[in-house]
Amino acid sequence: MSPPDPPGAATRRAALGLLDAVLRKGLPLEAALGTATRGLDKPEDRALAHAIAAEALRRLPDLDALIDRATKKRLPDDAKARFALRIALVQALRLGTPPHAAISTALPLVAGGPRRLVHGVFGTVLRSGWTLPEVPTLPPPVAERWRTAWGDGIVEAAARQLAVPPPIDLTLRDKDVVPPIDGVSLMPGHLRVPAGTSVAGLPGYAEGQFWVQDISAATPARLLERGEGRVVLDLCAAPGGKTMQLAAAGWRVTAVDISQSRLARLSENLARTGLAADLVTADVMVWQPPEPVDAILLDAPGSATGIYRRHPDVLHRVRPKAIAELAEAQQAMLLRAADWLKPGGALVYSVCSLEPEEGEAVADAFLAVRPDFALEEARRILPDELEAEGGADSFYLARFRRART
Numbered sequence: 001m002s003p004p005d006p007p008g009a010a011t012r013r014a015a016l017g018l019l020d021a022v023l024r025k026g027l028p029l030e031a032a033l034g035t036a037t038r039g040l041d042k043p044e045d046r047a048l049a050h051a052i053a054a055e056a057l058r059r060l061p062d063l064d065a066l067i068d069r070a071t072k073k074r075l076p077d078d079a080k081a082r083f084a085l086r087i088a089l090v091q092a093l094r095l096g097t098p099p100h101a102a103i104s105t106a107l108p109l110v111a112g113g114p115r116r117l118v119h120g121v122f123g124t125v126l127r128s129g130w131t132l133p134e135v136p137t138l139p140p141p142v143a144e145r146w147r148t149a150w151g152d153g154i155v156e157a158a159a160r161q162l163a164v165p166p167p168i169d170l171t172l173r174d175k176d177v178v179p180p181i182d183g184v185s186l187m188p189g190h191l192r193v194p195a196g197t198s199v200a201g202l203p204g205y206a207e208g209q210f211w212v213q214d215i216s217a218a219t220p221a222r223l224l225e226r227g228e229g230r231v232v233l234d235l236c237a238a239p240g241g242k243t244m245q246l247a248a249a250g251w252r253v254t255a256v257d258i259s260q261s262r263l264a265r266l267s268e269n270l271a272r273t274g275l276a277a278d279l280v281t282a283d284v285m286v287w288q289p290p291e292p293v294d295a296i297l298l299d300a301p302g303s304a305t306g307i308y309r310r311h312p313d314v315l316h317r318v319r320p321k322a323i324a325e326l327a328e329a330q331q332a333m334l335l336r337a338a339d340w341l342k343p344g345g346a347l348v349y350s351v352c353s354l355e356p357e358e359g360e361a362v363a364d365a366f367l368a369v370r371p372d373f374a375l376e377e378a379r380r381i382l383p384d385e386l387e388a389e390g391g392a393d394s395f396y397l398a399r400f401r402r403a404r405t
Helices: 009-023 029-036 041-059 060-069 080-093 097-111 116-129 140-150 151-161 241-248 260-273 320-338 360-369
Strands: 168-172 190-192 211-214 231-236 253-256 279-283 293-299 341-351 372-381 395-402
Touching: 009 029, 009 041, 009 080, 009 097, 029 041, 041 060, 041 080, 060 080, 060 116, 080 116, 097 116, 140 151, 140 168, 168 241, 211 241, 231 241, 231 320, 241 253, 241 260, 241 293, 253 260, 260 279, 293 320, 320 341, 320 360, 341 360, 360 372, 360 395
Parallel strands: 231 253, 231 293, 253 279, 293 341
Antiparallel strands: 168 190, 168 211, 341 395, 372 395
16 A cells, blocks of 8 residues: 655645646646646645746756756656656755655655656755756757747847746836836836735725736737727737726727636726726637727737746747647738728737747738738837846737728
8 A cells, every 4th residue: 555645745746737738738837727736725735836837847958957867768758757856856956845845745746656766866966966057948949949030149038037937017007197016117107016926915906006917918009099989909808908908098999809708807807997898709700890990909819939938838838830820820810800990090910929920920921912001110029128127028019000092
């Protein structure tokens, strides 16, 4: 009979489930969280399982390098022993877990398997004084892809940005009403607070004076002037930061998203902030507005490689084939939405991605088949943007103007 699991083993088993969901099944970390942590009753245990998995994903190439250095025969990538060692080592080397607790709670993950091997490799790494580098190593396929697109400097900046969880950005409902929060403003209507801040406990939260939104994600809506009662479509709107920006800027907003649950959260935020928008649960490739509109914001679904510092799972599950398919879908959405715009209206396209196939290439292809549109402004936000201030998510954004005749 196997000995009972030590306290904390269930949390590590949940972390193993999260890593398996990302690395073997290709699921987003957040999407796997509910299933993997279902057996954990305490919020702090669920949070720890998430923290272990996320930090392991940030440091995966470097963790594997330590494991390989301590083994005569390389463990398969999907071996349970490798997963258990990743979990034990990232706790001991990055999360401040005492070594005996890190290994004792990881050994049950290989029950009936090579426990002695796992214990021995863990002990070798720690006794040898081997450490993880301060700046993580990007997965080689990702580094090569981004090096080809942007050069060595951006790859190095991306690795530095991955080293620590990023700060939290707040968008203010009214840029002239700044709540008494100890934060830094990087532009009007913006505040930045440290990572780990309890946002719901900040002054002004209950009164709806702000919402969480990365400074890059807040930029596309800023490409549209004040609404003055005109009609704008916010396509693929959830989680809703852009909807609230547009409503606060005086637009009559119709927010369209395929996810009813995500729109429900947007509805709650609208109620909290006292802002208004019409919410439509629909696929933008099927739905269409009853009449042409004054402006459109399409924050297109993409690879999300631009939010790798918040969601390091994207570094390990997004492949070139998926990027190409997503770019094709974005092009189709952009072409469909273009027909809904009044002459003289503005169309803003944005995508949270570091892949030029999803940004620049989509914009170029759109202009090639829609000569009635002109590119007014385009911007690429890369990992070296605002690096000294804590960084920003990586985005591509463009504003097109439809001809008046």
